[in-house]
Amino acid sequence: MGKTKVLVVDDSAIVRKIFTDLISREPDLEVVGVAPDPYIARDKIVQSRPDVVTLDIEMPRMDGLTFLKKLMHYHPLPVIIVSSLTPKGSQMALEAMDLGAVEVLAKPGSAYTVGDLGLQLVEKIRAAAQIRYLKAVDKDRNPNPPTDTIAPLTQTSQKIIAIGASTGGTEAIKEVLLRLPPNSPGLVIVQHMPPKFTTAFAARLDQMCALEVKEAQDGDSVLTGRALIAPGAYHMLLRRSGARYYVQVKDGPLVHHQRPSVDVLFNSAAQSAGANAIGVILTGMGADGADGMLAMKEKGAYTIAQDESSCVVFGMPKEAIKKGAAQKVLPLNRIPEEIRRVLS
Template identity: 65%
Template sequence: MKKDIKVLIVDDSAIVRKIFTEELSNEKGIQVVGTAPDPYIARDKILRLKPDVITLDIEMPRIDGLTFLKKLMHYHPLPVIIVSSLTKNGGNLALEAIENGAVDVLSKPGSAYSVGEMRKQLVIKIKAAAQVKMKKLQRTAIAGEYREILNQPLRETSDKIIAIAASTGGTQALETILKQLPPTIPGILIVQHMPPKFTTAFAERLNKICSIEVKESKNGDAVNSGCALIAPGNYHMLLGRSGSKYYVTVKDGPLVNHQRPSADVLFLSTAKSAGANALGIILTGMGSDGAKGLLKMKEAGAKTIAQDEESCIVYGMPKMAVKLGAIDQSVPLERIPLAISNIFKGWR
């Protein structure tokens, strides 16, 4: 019989601690072993209660969440879910936390989702975090040989599309891939399971460090070579085509696979609008979002890639896609940019 996932809630807000505790109290397989209003009390409870997962408020008195996270990762590494307000500063702090070892981010109750939707997100993220192998979170340098290969020019094209989806661990994986892609790469559409504002901050950060343009998508945006569009948090993104031009529709809608944006929504629309002119890629993350949509892409003639199990922070979404027969090749994360390059060089 599986043991319950032991969770420690660290937040200076008594209301947030109460909401999280109540919402998780009836969830099978999850046990809230304690709460803490600040990192000092949290430190003692971590040693005493030995939680499997921690939810951590990023903005707290005495010691801020980011400083505490850095100390925690150095002395006592544990899967940490960052809880932050829906502000631009909150988004930037959350991304910095992920760079320093946090596994995922969640918006504070009432910021983006109803309490019911927040509960679903919280449960999904806790279960995913419990599966994380902390050693895999150690960032590894990209081998120089791949950079050299990718510096070779690709033929610029406007009729090809790359659609990518990721969840837990996806921010690091996407950064690894996008930093290596040349400006001649076909247009890229990305679904990363993240709340609003966080996707804005994520797109802005990637745009600063990549040679391609990266931005959060807006309804009606054209899909152009050398540009990656990231679906905004809490909205679905679909690919459409008008004549020879691709564009995106960004819209509200019900959660799909408990997600909004959903990978399946993106992949299904890509199968319909781009057919064999597309490449679908599914990266690290828990659950099955994207697996069925990727199968539809493959059936429409698209090429498909999954991140391999060894390099995934959580091998869930790629595993389901492989299980459905939706994948042409499973590739280690550091080799995915090369695989993309080879596919488009061979495409005529």
């Protein structure tokens, strides 16, 4: 099997060199070209036929979003967005994900070292290279938020929904939350994403969904109608005090090269919620969440994995299924319906 061919597009010569050096260390990856702007990138794509493109959003001559839109229309490729850790950069990165980009990566800086970047960069390139197809973006596809509700749950049987995702997960999570009613049980969600980007991700979902969606802060209560997104660079754990569920947000070692980690969340949900939990594992590369989902199942939780046909990368769900952790394997569009069925 040949090496994965990568094109690096960035207006910074320093970033181009850092990326080239980091990628070239890996025996299975190869930089086939670099470009300082989208016009040169266009020519390099035609010449080099890369498997994956890393794309800076803020560039001269043509911004990254405009180029991405054209690229997805004429020559769709797996694209990893590279953005600054700023509110503007985070918003633009999320717009890029809507346009078809598959991953987002923060530029190296004071909060994100080159060492951190190297590990994340090569893992994201490998994940992107596994994508077999890219779904066309259809802006009219999102349904209106449901207006019906789920039958009230007694406080002693308060349910919790725990969701984990990685590559392709921003769209998958959106699909699930858009189809849940405003009185759904509290949700706790891990999406592998850098810091700051999770803030923008939660804010965008909050505008779109019937549920309240926010980036979790340490001690936040898990409430009916509320979804908490784990902040980038921190683990999130579910805790219980009497009848109250809340989250603990904390530092800690990487788990499966990730922080936040789905396994950390799912293991805590197994301990704190037991049979009152529903666990959902969505698209993503690697095995994060498989062990935690098995722990949830063994404690009586109901567990669901996304199926291969609807995954952007069938990695995390595949590992959960192999371990026997998933009680149901469903396409993405049937997962909200199954959650509602279990709760009714």
